[in-house]
Amino acid sequence: MSETPTELELQISVQSSSQPEPDTQFHSPEPQDQQNQLQQDPQSLESNHQHQAKSVLKNHQRLLLLLLGFSLCAAIVGVVYYLHQNLQNRRNNPADTETPCVSLACQRASARLSMSADPFKQPCDYFLFTCGSDRLSADSGGRQRGKGIPGHPQNQNTDEVWPEREEGDKVREDRGLREDKTLDRKNTLLQYLKDILESNDTHGGTAVQKAKGFYRSCLDTKSIETAGVEPFLALIQRLGGWAVSGQWDQTDFNITLSLLMRNYSTFPFFNLYVGKDPNETSHGTAKRYIQIDQPDLLIPIEWNSKTQKSQAKTQTLRPFLASCQRYLALLGAPRSSIMIHVGTFISLSSEIAVAAAPLHYRLSKGQLHHRMTIKQLQSQAPAIDWLGCLQAAFHPLPLTEDDHVLLHNLPYIVHMSRIIIKWMNRLELSTSPLHTYMFLNLLHTLMPALDSRFSETARNLSVSLGNTDGVTPRWKHCVLDTERGFDVVLTDQISQRTAHKEAEEIIQNIFSSFKSKLHELSWTDQETHQLVMKRVHSLKPRLWTTKEELEEAELDLLYSEVMVTTNSFFSNYIQLLSIWQKRRTKLLSQQTEAPDILSVTPLLLGDELLFPMGMFVPPLFDPTYPRAMNYGVIGFLMAKDILHVLLPDISSQGEMVHAVAECVWAHYLTVAENAGGGGVFSLSAVQQQEVWVQYSALQIALQAYHHSLMNHPKDTSISGLSLIRLFLTSFSQLKCDSDPYRESMPLEPSFLITVFCATSDLCPTSLQCPNKTQKHSLQTC
Structure with missing residues (x-):
């Protein structure tokens, strides 16, 4: 020595x-x-x-x-x-005598660790598999129809990406519900919200109790099955009926459309949402506009690159036809008239769909964020009473025909108007094809509140279209629906449970370590380097909370008009749609960005880097955990998110990215070769960047933890583990299927521990593979 x-x-x-x-x-x-x-x-x-x-x-x-x-x-x-x-x-010593953490959260964490593989006892077999498309399929890049309906025709896997939405209602409507493909962070947050809604705590005000009552009524499938289709048919009659049921008041087309938009958040012919103009955002303008987009069509379509038009999928028309027949039969339509109504519905749907186009085409044609006044829009698409419909959707805001809106596919809107006029003038108007079209869209909006026969029909269609996703648990649907209506209530509940001080501390430490990491990089373009450094140092990282905390009385007043019925989820769901309409209206007038309760990744907004409260929930984070565990899990995830948000194209600028990635890959290949692994390949630029990002995130998190220990030298532990071992063991619990960039990660992220400990004296023990010799000495990465 x-x-x-x-x-x-x-x-x-x-x-x-x-x-x-x-x-x-x-x-x-x-x-x-x-x-x-x-x-x-x-x-x-x-x-x-x-x-x-x-x-x-x-x-x-x-x-x-x-x-x-x-x-x-x-x-x-x-x-x-x-x-x-x-x-x-x-x-x-892997079993150092640290001060034990004895909180309930630590006891649960200890139980989880005891049931997990120990990376320090199985250092190579534990890590030696890859994260790839052969094991995990990619998430859908397209949108789901807003109401979170499983099996909806437009919920199929697609490469299409839609215009970015900044508004709360549409973002919430578009969230995916796939059980195995949702991030672990999102699943953890949903489970946390579930625990809040199922708690027996009676201290909350009436708003909290209404949220819990809504959730319970959603779970009460027995009452939903007993009610059957009657609530929906009663609603159709209040709207004037339709020819399918034999009773139709021949309500004016635009009147029915306005009612669907205002009271039931249903947009059959076009989508509405609220968002900023990106051309103004770059100049610091925060004004929001009504955005009009092409709709989520019920009929399955595909893009024909030769004709540059959309068309119905021939191979899916038969199962789609069968599903429409089933819906009308469940709604009590006479068997003799079902085919007539289904035929006209499919014909109308096919004609409207022709002008719908994917994002890449609309981008190439400059069709996004096309600004015009409501008056100008009326002259180009006269079939729709635009001012009347928009006033209904954004009641009680005083809209005028001189207000501006943003179009995302004007050719579609013009085409849709022509098709509607054409069908209005057809002789078979008595069959009400336009109303059938609107009411089948309404059916899909309300399907979560109807009995299982409808959702089963939608699921069968989804399977026939090639969707192999599993069935989402009912509780998850109910949590999401409750959040959509009672987001303010749940945001308040999470805020009360969030350890603000501890969360702010880890945010500041991780961001400080991230800035230190930036100084280690060698950049190929110094001008870009200076711009990035200037931008980073101007940012203010903070916990994303509401500007003003609402008192219990204020929350109760906000939901005073909502009447939750314990055994009628359908009526509760109708009120939920009304809440959506009010939220949409509020978004158009407010200037500040309200926290998104379901967000689990940082948001860059102006000069602020916002970390949502949904990141800091158990079991990923707990104020009673040893800090080693918090930094090893949420600290790593935060660092990785920051690198992705602030350095999206670092591989083209940082020479060190290539060197570190190849070094890590060399470690992996050595172990893989000694283990008899095959399929060795070189890394692409995207893979190199992801390896560097995750390896750097681990270093940033550890550096931040050391900084935390300098300020607060004492820390507790779990299961007698030394602090560094607890940090790394906690990190190893983050599997690759919890990573949104998993398709770019060529190896199991936990293998980074092996690389990190290969030459580092910080690790509690050297990670060596039993019975596997190193062919050559490996350098420190």
């Missing part, structure tokens, strides 16, 4: 203290000396005795000091040795 400067100083001190003293030893006098002494005068003799006594005392003092010096040096050496051994034990 090499000597430290302190130990060397101690040795020098000991050596100098143990040198022989000069010849001042006390000797017994000889006889002759005694005689001479007797002959001396008494005064001189007395002086001699005093001198000798002083000399003896002085020698005793020196001996005592020498013994004290030896004792002090031995004590100091002992303390140094103890501290050194304690540090070595902290690094090498």
